[in-house]
Amino acid sequence: MALKKKLFIKTYGCQMNVYDSDRMADVLAPLGYEPTDQPDGADMVILNTCHIREKASEKVYSELGRIRHLQNEKASGGGRMVVAVAGCVAQAEGAEIMMRAPHVDMVFGPQTYHQLPEMVTRAVRGAGGVVNTDFPVESKFDLLPEESAKPQGPAAFLSVQEGCDKFCTFCVVPYTRGSEYSRPVGQVLNEARRLVSHGVREITLLGQNVNAFHGEAADGSVWGLGRLIRALAEIDGLERIRYTTSHPRDMDDDLIDAHGTVPQLMPFLHLPVQSGSDRILAAMNRKHTGDDYRRLIDRLRTRQPDLALSSDFITGFPGETDQDFADTLRLINDIGFAQAYSFKYSARPGTPAAGLEGRQVDEKVKDERLQAVQQLLNAQQVAFNQTMIGRTLSVLFDRVGKLEGQLLGRSAYMQSVYVQAPARLMGQMVDVHVTGAFANSLSGHVVTGETVTQAAPAVEAHA
Numbered sequence: 160m161a162l163k164k165k166l167f168i169k170t171y172g173c174q175m176n177v178y179d180s181d182r183m184a185d186v187l188a189p190l191g192y193e194p195t196d197q198p199d200g201a202d203m204v205i206l207n208t209c210h211i212r213e214k215a216s217e218k219v220y221s222e223l224g225r226i227r228h229l230q231n232e233k234a235s236g237g238g239r240m241v242v243a244v245a246g247c248v249a250q251a252e253g254a255e256i257m258m259r260a261p262h263v264d265m266v267f268g269p270q271t272y273h274q275l276p277e278m279v280t281r282a283v284r285g286a287g288g289v290v291n292t293d294f295p296v297e298s299k300f301d302l303l304p305e306e307s308a309k310p311q312g313p314a315a316f317l318s319v320q321e322g323c324d325k326f327c328t329f330c331v332v333p334y335t336r337g338s339e340y341s342r343p344v345g346q347v348l349n350e351a352r353r354l355v356s357h358g359v360r361e362i363t364l365l366g367q368n369v370n371a372f373h374g375e376a377a378d379g380s381v382w383g384l385g386r387l388i389r390a391l392a393e394i395d396g397l398e399r400i401r402y403t404t405s406h407p408r409d410m411d412d413d414l415i416d417a418h419g420t421v422p423q424l425m426p427f428l429h430l431p432v433q434s435g436s437d438r439i440l441a442a443m444n445r446k447h448t449g450d451d452y453r454r455l456i457d458r459l460r461t462r463q464p465d466l467a468l469s470s471d472f473i474t475g476f477p478g479e480t481d482q483d484f485a486d487t488l489r490l491i492n493d494i495g496f497a498q499a500y501s502f503k504y505s506a507r508p509g510t511p512a513a514g515l516e517g518r519q520v521d522e523k524v525k526d527e528r529l530q531a532v533q534q535l536l537n538a539q540q541v542a543f544n545q546t547m548i549g550r551t552l553s554v555l556f557d558r559v560g561k562l563e564g565q566l567l568g569r570s571a572y573m574q575s576v577y578v579q580a581p582a583r584l585m586g587q588m589v590d591v592h593v594t595g596a597f598a599n600s601l602s603g604h605v606v607t608g609e610t611v612t613q614a615a616p617a618v619e620a621h622a
């Protein structure tokens with residue numbers, strides 16, 4: 160039995176990184192590493208990083224500065240803290256990280272964490288820093304421990320697809336995560352069954368471009384995401400299925416149909432469009448127009464009229480004019496989103512859009528457009544949340560709230576819902592009568608089972 164050691168992992172960015180961090184902990188468990196939620200005194204600290212925007216990358220370096228003090232403290236007590244940078248910044252910057260932060264022991268990309276035990280051995284021996292940014296021929300998914308740590312709650316992530324071949328001109332993902340890869344169907348179904356056997360009731364299928372999924376089944380046939388979702392829906396006890404993130408071009412008929420025919424598939428879809436201007440969409444290499452997106456949403460809403468939509472928007476892409484931006488606002492008004500994310504364009508080294516000399520939009524204009532887009536999206540989100548007042552929604556409680564006796568869960572439409580309820584309802588799917596609607600959450604009281612109702616807080620209360 161290996162000696163117990165403390166492992167602290169800090170995760171930045173997307174849900175795929177959250178999934179990856181859990182798998183890294185699984186790989187390190189046989190070496191005696193146990194997760195801790197504080198970096199102080201840890202034997203290993205891993206920063207699992209995001210490179211998508213400049214701000215995300217820079218955060219890593221300031222965190223490394225803080226970690227250095229903790230590493231020195233540990234060393235002064237005769238201990239050793241191994242410091243690692245993983246994820247997309249590691250992939251993109253490699254050895255450069257060790258030049259800027261020489262106290263880092265390991266730098267490794269998203270495709271290599273199954274090789275962590277060897278990397279740790281090399282780093283601990285102290286034979287210089289370990290840099291591993293390979294795209295190994297073997298898939299990490301085939302080599303990860305099958306029986307991994309127990310899931311943390313009733314809702315879990317499951318990576319089914321990774322990488323991207325779309326090469327949107329603003330995006331680093333094809334460079335940091337590599338080309339598109341789908342896990343074999345059998346592997347995905349086994350992992351889903353295992354999660355459900357540990358009490359998971361909701362699974363979110365993950366991929367940088369998850370609806371490009373084309374996994375091979377045991378009989379050699381290739382399944383799309385729609386077929387995978389139908390098979391998952393047959394697992395007893397799996398009550399909710401979601402998937403993220405999708406590309407409009409990969410929404411095929413079967414997947415659209417699944418939205419109307421698979422009750423476990425939640426009526427919520429995150430489908431990034433980025434811009435409403437055809438000129439900008441072409442410059443982004445998105446390979447769809449604003450009207451293609453509108454038609455796609457019409458088809459989805461025909462199959463599932465209750466579908467709530469989310470999206471991503473970028474403001475200030477190189478060359479974006481006032482007219483282009485007005486087209487984005489028009490698209491938002493045409494569709495009506497339940498929630499959405501919006502970002503200022505951030506030039507990423509090595510991407511085609513970053514090299515568009517003289518076409519970069521002024522920072523102040525980017526800011527103004529971002530504010531305008533967020534104002535409109537927030538208004539739509541509040542309006543959507545308000546349509547929930549008086550309705551009874553099924554909520555899966557997965558966290559405790561900040562207030563005494565408060566539980567927090569998600570509605571089918573991904574809204575956070577707060578109620579006063581006994582702790583024993585944690586992990587349960589419960590009907591909640593909605594009485595309050597706020598910008599980022601709903602509140603209400605439990606209406607099923609024994610009466611456990613109590614007045615919900617009159618103001619928005621974040622967990």
Ligand code: SAM
Nearest residue numbers: 329330367404405406431471472502503504505
């Ligand atoms: N695969 C998804 C798609 O097709 O849209 C998106 C994945 S990306 C990790 C998440 C979001 O980050 C994108 O949808 C985009 O809005 C945003 N993003 C990516 N690169 C960006 C950049 N250079 N500047 C600003 N936002 C960016």
Ligand code: SF4
Nearest residue numbers: 323325326327330332
């Ligand atoms: Fe990036 Fe998504 Fe475009 Fe792929 S499809 S390049 S992940 S924005």
